[in-house]
Amino acid sequence: MAERLLIVGNGMASVRLLEELTRADAGRYHITVVGAEPSEAYNRVLLSALLAGDVARKDIVLRDAGWYAARGIRLISGDAVLDIDAGARQARLASGEVLGFDRCVFATGSDALRLPLPGIDLPGVMTFRDLADVAAMDRVAAAHGRIAVIGGGLLGIEAAYGLAKRGADVTLVHVMDRLMERQLDVPAAGHLRRALRRLGIKVLLNRQTVAITGEAAATGLGFADGSGIEADLVVCAVGIRPNAALAKDAGLAVQRGIVVDDRLSASLDGFHAIGECAEHRAVAYGLVEPAYEQARVLAAVLTGNEAAFTGMVLATNLKVSGVPVFSAGDFLGGEGTNCAVLEDRDRGVYRKLVFREDALVGCVLVGEAEDGLWYLDLIRRSVSLGEARRALLHGRQAAEALLPVTGNPAPAGADTIQPLAAALPATSSLSKAA
DSSP states (O other), X not given: OOEEEEEEOOSHHHHHHHHHXXXXXXXXXXXXXXXXXXXXXXXXXXXXXXXXXXXOGGGGEEEOHHHHHHTTOEEEESOOEEEEETTTTEEXXXXXXXXXXXXXXXXOOEEEOOOOOTTTTSTTEEOOOSHHHHHHHHHHHHTTOEEEEEOOSHHHHHHHHHHHHTXXXXXXXXXXXXXXXXXXXXXXXXXXXXXXHHTTOEEEOSOOEEEEEOSSSOOEEXXXXXXXXXXXXXXXXXXXXXXXXXXXXXXXXXXXXXXXXXXXXXXXXXEEEOGGGEEETTBXXXXXXXXXXXXXXXXXXXXXXXXXXXXXOOEEEEEETTEEEEEEESOSOOTTOEEEEEEETTTTEEXXXXXXXXXXXXXXXESOOTTHHHHHHHHHHTOOOGGGGGGGGGOHHHHGGGSOOOSOOOOTTOOOOOBSSOOOGGGSTTTTTO
């Protein structure tokens, strides 16, 4: 008799797990998927493109209800799991239905962070996380309203991009001295800031927001230096945190996310977690590629095969106003590393490679980023560069023939790395990978 498999969450990681499971062993489990959102599973990375009007609602749908039905999967949408009795192997839904299961996979994703500021709960303050947020933001943007976006990381840039494309008057506010400080060095961030300005986005750096102003509704932001700006809508885009409360209440070990081992097994037998809600080796990934790899590994585990997720070197790949930006690995250069830099300010090209001994360990590319995936493959495989090191700064065409033969490299067109909650997919090579 087939085991009952409950998957909590109907997002990108969940869909990939279902694809892998049904491909490997379609009849092994009786599968039930529960999604809190009423919509079909969709590509969350494309929300900014949807907001910008670059794609239609149908373009972001991953799998419709017919796909689940054709594979014998029961899909429950718009009905959240309220609690799980791990001992009894039962899940209680908001509708009152109780589901029994033999195994349970948490694919609950993450929640958007809200800064603990005065006025954060006022009407007119929101996060950018799901389809409902897109609809609310679109109403203000379409009226060419003034919108303040707090956060200069991937989330904030994604929101600002979509809003600006819809015609809003957008100001992006960031507490740090440069945009995307976790992914870019100072010169690369400067190129990104100029690209945003070309879209009409005002960028304020080194501005610590201390309050949302307004009484009946948000009217702007107040900063620590006493200055401020006016706004008809405030978007808080300062990061995400794993949605792990349900698992914690069920008795699973939770730190930042649901703690899993290399087989994506949680602390209680029969429970697993993948994607943004999972924490593996003290890392909670907020990216599509690790989530998809975790789904592949877990599908193998659940079908009786040997597989392990051991982590991965991450990369960021986006395009702003026609300018591609790519970074991977130790792009800043830690102790024991040295860097090679090529910059052509007139052409808006910046390339920085970071080496440790004879291997590439990090890179930042702006303006010309078509070799980004190739550099990422070299970083991940820790390729000994030999004579190729001298030519590497000039790109794949100049250096590839000089590389020692060390195995099969990843194809140049391999899937790109994309953030689950951030990217600029409407103009990005990432847009179709999820």
